[in-house]
Amino acid sequence: MSVLDRLQLALAGEHAAIYGYGVVGGRLTSKSGRALTNLNAHRSARDQLSRLIVSKGAEPVPADPFYAVDISAGTQKQLVTTAIAIEDRLSVLYAELMLENDASARGIAVEQLQGCAVRATQWRSRAQAFPGLSQVAPAN
Amino acid sequence: MRPISRRGVLSALGLGVVLGVSGLSVSACSSNDNALDPRVDEAGVNQVFVAEAALLAGAQSLSKARAAVVIHQAHLDALIAAGATTEVVEPKPITSLTQLAAAQRKQAALCARVAVGASPRIARLLASIAASNASLASVEVAS
Numbered sequence A: 001m002s003v004l005d006r007l008q009l010a011l012a013g014e015h016a017a018i019y020g021y022g023v024v025g026g027r028l029t030s031k032s033g034r035a036l037t038n039l040n041a042h043r044s045a046r047d048q049l050s051r052l053i054v055s056k057g058a059e060p061v062p063a064d065p066f067y068a069v070d071i072s073a074g075t076q077k078q079l080v081t082t083a084i085a086i087e088d089r090l091s092v093l094y095a096e097l098m099l100e101n102d103a104s105a106r107g108i109a110v111e112q113l114q115g116c117a118v119r120a121t122q123w124r125s126r127a128q129a130f131p132g133l134s135q136v137a138p139a140n
Numbered sequence B: 001m002r003p004i005s006r007r008g009v010l011s012a013l014g015l016g017v018v019l020g021v022s023g024l025s026v027s028a029c030s031s032n033d034n035a036l037d038p039r040v041d042e043a044g045v046n047q048v049f050v051a052e053a054a055l056l057a058g059a060q061s062l063s064k065a066r067a068a069v070v071i072h073q074a075h076l077d078a079l080i081a082a083g084a085t086t087e088v089v090e091p092k093p094i095t096s097l098t099q100l101a102a103a104q105r106k107q108a109a110l111c112a113r114v115a116v117g118a119s120p121r122i123a124r125l126l127a128s129i130a131a132s133n134a135s136l137a138s139v140e141v142a143s
Helices: A005-027 A030-053 A076-097 A103-124 B042-060 B067-082 B097-116 B120-142
Strands: B015-022 B024-028
Touching: A005 A030, A005 A076, A005 A103, A030 A076, A030 A103, A076 A103, A076 B120, A103 B097, A103 B120, B042 B067, B042 B097, B042 B120, B067 B120, B097 B120
Parallel strands: none
Antiparallel strands: B015 B024
């Protein structure tokens, strides 16, 4: 997989995150302000990734018109769980972007991985030992 | 806390180690997946290791930082597995959650800086540790 492939994957993840936070944020009765803040953070990350992809001579992947977001239970707890899942899935994409030897891509990845991890921690009220990594997790 | 020598404890042979260090208990099994590139990574990983050991000692001294103790211990385990070969020296004492959070933010910045120039697997690990420390700092500030 090339650095462009991984950047496009991260961008696609940001598109999904923006959609997801729109769904979640509109239904949260409390902490909707946090959801809006996070939505804006993901918009910023999307723009950052898009600029880098363009600078590398490629066309940024567009957002899909629809993403499946499971809110079937209709509970606040489920909405928070969904927000955590959004951040955790993006964390994996940014961690994998670190595998590319590209300083500009890594610069974004290391910054955005921190953002995702902090936001996930705010939702779940506890930190994880290895955000974005699944195979090294004795304390996760 | 006395300095300890860890040189050679994790060689390329892939041996696990258990260390006892005046309250620091550092244990790990090595991972060939995270094999260190000595030309690029050793100094950075060792620098991160020393700072992480200081964070563990600081968290251990605070009764309200038990979750941080577990996480910093896990970070040390992974850094040893990644090939850290430095010595742990007596850290500056941390006497409050605010100080701990500040040190965690500093560690996040260090990890991020080292990660950008490291070999791929080390870069991924350090970026994750950076994110974890940033998260811990956000929790300590909130508590």
